[in-house]
Amino acid sequence: MIKPVTQLLLFTSHSGTALLGFALGIYLLPILVQPTAPDIAAVESTLATVLFTTAFERQRKDSDALHWGEGELRLYADTIIFEGKLAPGPDYRLYLTPEFVETEAAFLAIKQESVEIGAIKNFDRFVLNNASAVNDAQYTTAVVWCETFGQFITSGQYRP
Numbered sequence: 001m002i003k004p005v006t007q008l009l010l011f012t013s014h015s016g017t018a019l020l021g022f023a024l025g026i027y028l029l030p031i032l033v034q035p036t037a038p039d040i041a042a043v044e045s046t047l048a049t050v051l052f053t054t055a056f057e058r059q060r061k062d063s064d065a066l067h068w069g070e071g072e073l074r075l076y077a078d079t080i081i082f083e084g085k086l087a088p089g090p091d092y093r094l095y096l097t098p099e100f101v102e103t104e105a106a107f108l109a110i111k112q113e114s115v116e117i118g119a120i121k122n123f124d125r126f127v128l129n130n131a132s133a134v135n136d137a138q139y140t141t142a143v144v145w146c147e148t149f150g151q152f153i154t155s156g157q158y159r160p
Contacts, residue, residue, distance in 0.1 A: 026090070038127045040083055047076045051134060054142060054156030056084060060102040062152040069154030071125075073142050077135060080117060080128045080142070091148040092120035094128055096139035097155075104152040107143055120144065 002010075056069040063069070071084010080094065097114040101107045107114075115136075118128040133139055140160070144153040 034088075034122050037122045037125045040081055040125055040127070043079070043081065043127050044074075047079055049076075050074045051076060052158035054158035056082075056086075056142075056144070056154040056156045058154075060152070060154055062103040063154055067146070067151050067153050069144050073156055073158070075131070075134045075142070075158055078129065078131055080131045080134065081126075082120075083125045086120070086123045086144060086153060088123050089146050089149075089151070089153070091146055092153065093145050093147050094118060094120055095143045095145055096131075096133050096136075097141045097143050098138050100141045100155065100157040101143060102152070102155050104150065107145060107152055107155075108150075114143070115139065 052075040054073050054075075056071050056073060057063075058068045058070050060068075067087055067089070069084065069086040071082060071086075074081045086092065094117040095107075095111070095114045096117060097107070097110055099110060101110065115133040117131050117133065120126050120128075137159075141155055141157045143155040145151070146153060
């Protein structure tokens with residue numbers, strides 16, 4: 001018969017291992033299932049002039065070790081292109097917002113006034129089409145948001 005202390009140690013170690021495996025699965029699954037990144041040069045060769053550019057930076061107030069982005073976002077009349085790096089995660093969305101935000105609370109306060117451009121499936125570069133809201137003067141900032149966990153990832157203001 002196994003002693004109670006040994007049972008407790010076995011239960012704790014096995015539970016900890018299961019939790020660690022689950023956490024790693026949540027983190028690694030988006031990386032494993034992401035599609036092949038688009039050829040940015042080929043896409044940009046078919047587009048007109050860039051209307052706006054902005055930078056995503058790691059040092060946003062609500063960005064942290066697991067929720068961050070850095071790189072350049074270029075906005076065309078009907079296409080948005082990102083080159084850089086985003087922390088891997090599930091269910092990322094790109095939004096255009098009417099004002100600059102860099103916290104979860106600030107984004108949630110204006111989420112209803114914002115427009116969702118599309119789902120982000122790649123973490124080093126992506127192309128989103130049919131972004132007609134880019135030309136709408138009421139939007140000034142691009143925000144990467146995790147819908148599943150309600151987490152702010154990063155943002156960049158492209159228009160003052």
